[in-house]
Amino acid sequence: MSRRATLLRHANARTPRYTSYPTAPHFHEGVDGAVMERWLGALDPARPVSLYVHVPYCRSLCWYCGCNTRATTRAEPVAAYLERLLKELELTAARLPGRMAISHFAMGGGTPAILSPDQISRLMDAVRARFDLLPGAELSIEIDPRHFTRADAVGLARNGFTRASTGVQSFDPAVQAAINRIQPWELAAIAFDRLREAGVGAINIDLLYGLPRQSAASARASAEAAADLAPDRLAVFGYAHVPHMMAHQRLIRDEELPDARSRLDQADAMEDALLAAGYQAIGIDHYALPGDSMARALKARTLKRNFQGYTTDPSDVLIGLGASAISALPHGYVQAHSDVRAWGQAVEAGRLPARRGVAVSAQDRLRRAIIEQLMTYLDVDPAALAAAHGLAEPEADLSELEAAGIVRRDGARIIVPRAYRPLARLAAAAFDGYLPASAARHSVSV
Numbered sequence: 001m002s003r004r005a006t007l008l009r010h011a012n013a014r015t016p017r018y019t020s021y022p023t024a025p026h027f028h029e030g031v032d033g034a035v036m037e038r039w040l041g042a043l044d045p046a047r048p049v050s051l052y053v054h055v056p057y058c059r060s061l062c063w064y065c066g067c068n069t070r071a072t073t074r075a076e077p078v079a080a081y082l083e084r085l086l087k088e089l090e091l092t093a094a095r096l097p098g099r100m101a102i103s104h105f106a107m108g109g110g111t112p113a114i115l116s117p118d119q120i121s122r123l124m125d126a127v128r129a130r131f132d133l134l135p136g137a138e139l140s141i142e143i144d145p146r147h148f149t150r151a152d153a154v155g156l157a158r159n160g161f162t163r164a165s166t167g168v169q170s171f172d173p174a175v176q177a178a179i180n181r182i183q184p185w186e187l188a189a190i191a192f193d194r195l196r197e198a199g200v201g202a203i204n205i206d207l208l209y210g211l212p213r214q215s216a217a218s219a220r221a222s223a224e225a226a227a228d229l230a231p232d233r234l235a236v237f238g239y240a241h242v243p244h245m246m247a248h249q250r251l252i253r254d255e256e257l258p259d260a261r262s263r264l265d266q267a268d269a270m271e272d273a274l275l276a277a278g279y280q281a282i283g284i285d286h287y288a289l290p291g292d293s294m295a296r297a298l299k300a301r302t303l304k305r306n307f308q309g310y311t312t313d314p315s316d317v318l319i320g321l322g323a324s325a326i327s328a329l330p331h332g333y334v335q336a337h338s339d340v341r342a343w344g345q346a347v348e349a350g351r352l353p354a355r356r357g358v359a360v361s362a363q364d365r366l367r368r369a370i371i372e373q374l375m376t377y378l379d380v381d382p383a384a385l386a387a388a389h390g391l392a393e394p395e396a397d398l399s400e401l402e403a404a405g406i407v408r409r410d411g412a413r414i415i416v417p418r419a420y421r422p423l424a425r426l427a428a429a430a431f432d433g434y435l436p437a438s439a440a441r442h443s444v445s446v
């Protein structure tokens, strides 16, 4: 069977993206604020942590959006949210075993850059009052080029931000109209100029394929136009159309969505354009310039996978703040209330706003390590990892994937050839001890 036929055959396989293991459908309400408090208290104060802050507000809603966010043109909700974020920061820091160092700080959303420069300064002053930001720590934030001034860029630089990322998705005006995100190339170019002039030198761009009215030619042109902006990294995702879960996606017309063949052509066209522009493929869906820290971490095998996708952050502790934010702690995962009101009420009452989560067992840790290596490096030696964890190698039936060429073996190593990297999720799923119960709730592979 040709590569194309194999990819198409498995394109609709619903597998997790494995930004955690166990995956989010296995989170439950038994993990609450009291559990999180115990887990935070048991952290090793000598080891740096990663901090993530979620801001669920945008100026307008893009119809494809799958994030926990809402549109507002008013300043009050954002200002009220910041006050509660500062309170949550205090509540969380007070439960840590001591003053801790931060190796990586990220703000996502939503559009966290919706906070004014003064508001960002307040937040960062509070972070610095409670934590030690390590020299060389990466500070990143998502921005919206449609609402990004020179003062915003200067404010980010003043607060130590080193990286900005933005969802471009497509530069095709017809596609932009169909997803309610009118953002000409020139607008993105101006935003990036402002960032670079201010000193925020590292830039990420997200692109999507599978959008309404998108074709392979349109996808290729968008990837080429994005590469012309010289970002250090790009991520290319397939649009996940789940209108039953995201009501605003109903505004996207089903008949304008490309079929599986076209989606595959678009993904291939974008990859061709980015490789031709000098980017290196990373993991299942990322690209980086060879000198970027992500490309270097891939080579050194220090790259990791977490809720933000791939990360160069060496810490294995991620503390999330804000509505819906997920913390990844050595004992397990905890997610805050997604509902901003419920999250705010918990914080106002002086409680950690934990809504659900899951404890991680020794067996989970081993399977997570195997899955993470497959998703990041497209190869893994499960026996070596099992020995390192002091456990037996988990059983995994890869025979069908091997027969299809999606997986091959080299001694004890399991390898996903790069041509099949969109299907690495299938190989990872073979090591997922929970999958049968949750298979229907994940997005398609291509």
Ligand code: SF4
Binding pocket: 057, 058, 060, 061, 062, 065, 066, 067, 069, 109, 110, 111, 144, 167
């Ligand atoms: S700006 Fe980003 S987070 Fe906000 S609605 Fe658009 S895609 Fe979603």
